[in-house]
Amino acid sequence: MKETLLSNCERDFLLQAIAEKKRLDGRQTYDYRKMKITFGTDYGCCFVDLGKTRVMAQVSCELVAPKESRPNEGIMFFNIELSPMASPTFEQGRQSELSVKLNRQLERCLRNSKCIDTESLCVVSGEKVWKIRVDVHVLNHDGNLMDVASIAAITALCHFRRPDVSIQGDEVTVVSPKEKWDERYPSSDHVFFLSFCRTYLLVDPCEREERVMDGLLMIAMNKHREICSIQSSGGIMLLKEQVMRCSKIASVKVSEITELLIKALENDKKARKEGGRCGFAESMPQERITALKFEETSVEMTDVAERASDVVQGAEAPPLMVPSPVVPVPGVGQVGLGLQNTWGLEEEDDDEEEEAEECANRGEEGEEKVTKMEVERHKKDASREGQFT
């Protein structure tokens, strides 16, 4: 299905919001959405959620003959599947431009960065090596697929347990995967999506923001703050300082995400050791609505408050004088109840005030009575005006 056209109204609104540094769901410009990592019952299966974008990665392995040119190294194979489940614009079976781009980027980032030591995948040199296959399935597309796919691939690789192999002469026996931890803990790589709209930089765009963006900068960095790959697409011209700034942002995010990843792996390991049930089914909340649900987002309310205070400030300043206490009975005083008018000037000023109110002219002067009532009246005026728009 072809993508539905983005209306002019939405495009203008999004660009204007970005210019004012506001995002649709209340995030700051450099904020990530809420990330959640869960594991399946098998080793090597993991689900990663980033806001509404959802991706599943599965790692599997088999013994094969190695490549002719590299008899000592194992083989790694990556595959990203974009199915129509993720978005109506993805077609089954057809290699779209996006899927080619994602596949290339994932391969380049994970293979060339040598996050897995392929030499240790060798079993019998020249004859049998491990072929590790990482399949990434996109379950829901709400922007920033590259990031989530790379995090899912890395997490699945960390979670995976390779079966033990014992060699006796010419025989190679494979024992089922045990507790042996995969020694080469892949130094976590993360790809970061930084999108540019005109001259504004956004991190982690959601789907609508992606459609409005001009260009894209992807930085793959590991936790030792080494850049593994940078790719810029969309034809935007970037200055050196901008690229430096982006890499600094990326390094901050890498440490956060690596922490989250390690914590998730620890939790899962603990759960398995205790013999508790683990897996995808356990991570789903019971008896809760899971569709059409909105996560609690903190939407900034500060500007809205400013308008109200602007209204109040636009009014005349209240008098600094404190109304003098009324003493009905010796020993008892009454201050500022609002019932007693302590000003000497009476009726004619009252009428003036009524007129001023009816014209909804806050700027006109009127005699002020008590501070509180003044503020209330202005609020009432503002809300009345609001109702007429």
Added chain:
Amino acid sequence: MSSALRDRTGEVLLPGDEFSFDTDDTISLTGPVKPEKVVCGPGLRRSGDRLLVCKSGVLRHKPPNMFWMDSQQRRYVPAKGETIIGIVTVKSGDVFKVDFGGSEQASLSYLAFEGATKRNRPNVQVGDLVFSQFLLANQDMEPELVCVDSSGRANGMGVFGGGGLLFTVSLGLVRRLLTPHSEILSDLKQLFPCELVMGMNGRLWVKSCSLQQTLVISNLLQSCDTMTAQQRRELFRRVAQGAL
């Protein structure tokens, strides 16, 4: 049968539940007998002498004799007479193609605007939002839209929208907003002044005094889809306190 239906009003029913004439429905032999008429709305279907439920949801009743299933979905199926928000995708000759979120695009003739003649064409660009109603909405034919009512007046329909935000919600929420004395709308009115256009295809367009308020309102409406009335009032109250 209408008594059986009335008994189960407000219950959750699933597709496959049926209503049939009970054998011990008594008909008086002496007095005049009026044939009882039951009007079936969406989600109920007659097959033979049985009434079948074909959508899961809550059974609703409007006196004197109208029954329908109130169900929740996000996918819009066009129906004649409903007003929707569409996006103009193609402008070709005399006809605009409008995308409204359905399985195919609807056609909108350039003459179907108020005051449009062959010489005086309406000012519609690709990517504009139009508020229009369905003239023809069959499952076998391409849907047709018009921006005038039967007497030739616009009645609020036509091209709109500069400066607002368009977003999608479920169809049930839009129907709730469109009821005559909608609670959600009255709660919203007390928060911020805003302009709201509701399309029955699940699209809402909102515009308020400032960008921030527009974002707040759109987030509020999207999140009160699955909230009970109590939770929603609580949320609105928190927002109101935060604002003022």
